Amino acid sequence: MRYLVSLILAVMFTVPSSAQYNAPSVASAKSDSHPVAIRWWGQGMVGIESWWDLTVVIDPYNDKIGYEVPELTADLVLVTHEHGDHNNVEAVKGEPVVSRGLNSSGEVHPIWKLLDRFANSSETEWWWRETKADSTKQTSHSVVVRSIPAWHDDTQGKQRGATALFKVEVDGVSILHCGDLGQSKLTDKQMFLIGPVDVMLLPVGGVYTIDGDSAWDIVEQVKPRIVIPIHYKTDKLKIPLEPVDKFVEHMPAGWELNKVSHNTLAVKASPKDAEAKHKLVVLDYKPWQPTGELAELMKEMDTACQESQKVFAPLTANQMSWQPPNGTHTPRWNAEHMMGRQLGFFSQIYSAIEPETFTHIDLNPAQMPPDFKPAHADWDGAEEARQMERANAYVRRFAYLLNGVDLDRPAPGSRWTLRRLLKQMDRHFGEHTANVEQKFQLEGWPAE
Incomplete structure (x- = not known):
């Protein structure tokens, strides 16, 4: 009964x-049937959350810059460079793997690794993608991370040294975090390493990085589906950067502008035969x-x-x-x-x-x-x-x-x-x- x-x-x-x-x-x-969540927390701090519930946090800031440090738990923390508004790894809970973009000499650390949590295991694994055996461990829900060397200024690092760019691929979506990019133009080698990009997280606040005008030259080179501006002046930020307005004002014809009242964007893998649509998405730093x-x-x-x-x-x-x-x-x-x-x-x-x-x-x-x-x-x-x-x-x-x-x-x-x-x-x-x-x-x- x-x-x-x-x-x-x-x-x-x-x-x-x-x-x-x-x-x-x-x-x-199947992971690439479902969207990835990209969260912007202000400045260069970004979270990426996958279908398999793996979380990557990039460039966590400290409490000195004006934002309240969010309470986040992650599996992996990436640091593009060692400035205090980008390297507060202790603030991220969950005993994450920490991977730093620069070595002790200030040079970009070469990274091409995968992160995953395999079935029937509570532990995450983080391994190099060097051999065929390494790549065969990859599953549909693995997170692939690659570092790309770049400069924090437009004088090959003479003013502010190097910064890493991080390309993160998960659930069929490729995401490029541009750190504190200061170059006004990417090199052919950088473009080769970057490859196709769905979502580009790009600094636009000037002063210490490219500004809202020159940032569009980088966008034109990379040609992502979606651009999310980061590292600019807001009502909370104490660092004297430019606001996002100039970047928005210089948006080329044919682009769609989407202003969001919270900090999260859902992005799904794009079908290979899909018509190219370009979006500028301006997120708020506050979560819904x-x-x-x-x-x-x-x-x-x-x-x-x-x-x-x-x-x-x-x-x-x-x-x-x-x-x-x-x-x-x-x-x-x-x-x-x-x-x-x-x-x-x-x-x-x-x-x-x-x-x-x-x-x-x-x-x-x-x-x-x-x-x-x-x-x-x-x-x-x-x-x-x-x-x-x-x-x-x-x-x-x-x-x-x-x-x-x-x-x-x-x-x-x-x-x-x-x-x-x-x-x-x-x-x-x-x-x-x-x-x-x-x-x-x-x-x-x-x-x-």
Whole structure:
């Protein structure tokens, strides 16, 4: 009887088909199907967050320049050069790998490395891409990092020395962080090392770097899809740089200007045959945060997801795949189902709001126990818990899209109101987690 009730609830709690809302659907977790989040925190400080929930922070600043230092956790910190407004690595939590662009002599340190966290491992790996064996370790969610030597001035470093440029490639998106670039023109060798670029993070504030006029000459050389200006004067910055206005005023014809009221941009891999569209995106340094009832409801969902992860994390792969004698679902199905529902509902809303960047992600498993085929039969409980967190992080990462959505009207692309959906997700995590905990008492539950 309990199984029948659970099945009825599961069937009722389904995602409307993508065809119903004319939204594209992706039935896989392939990384380049999903957007990367790029966050600008002011000055040269940038965060990059991937589908696999890997986070890279570049050029974290100190508390002397006017900005409040954000509390960030990362897997990798990159430092383009050793100035205090770019190298505050101690401010980043999570015991990240730290890779510095300059060596002790002030020369650019050659870096061509990969970062990843492999399935069934809680540790990140950071390795050189030197041999074929090294490159074969690369997965669809690996982060590739390469340093490119550059000058902090237009006199080959005679005034301010060197700076590294960092090219970061993840989830099919190539991102170039230009550090404190002072060159008014890139060399042929630099252009070769840079290669194709989707997103260019470019200093435009002058004084210590290129300014808002000469920066466009660099853009013309690199020809990125998207340019995000960084390292310029804001209401918080104490360093006397130029504001972003001159750079915006000199925007060439044919470019699209997008001014964003928060610090995050979602960028998806561009199809190879896509028509070239060039965008200038001016971000604010302040992150979007939910407020009021939305903040409370999202926190409740987040807490329920975290509590559920604690139950699954200690389980072995064998326990996750254990088939109960009463014919109910395996623990693995419950983990996949909770993750798939949360991701499915919110990605459908996001894709309706911003269809050029987001797709509906359908990772929900088959409902009937005999039809269930695990997505990753070798994953242990800790990895399934990390997958749940990846979906939850995806929802939070792009929740700025929910700004202004009425809590009590059907959300875009959905039959659910946000209030009902968030409350249901809270209950959904609790109910399915409780079902799994009951299986621990059944006859035949494996010891490991």
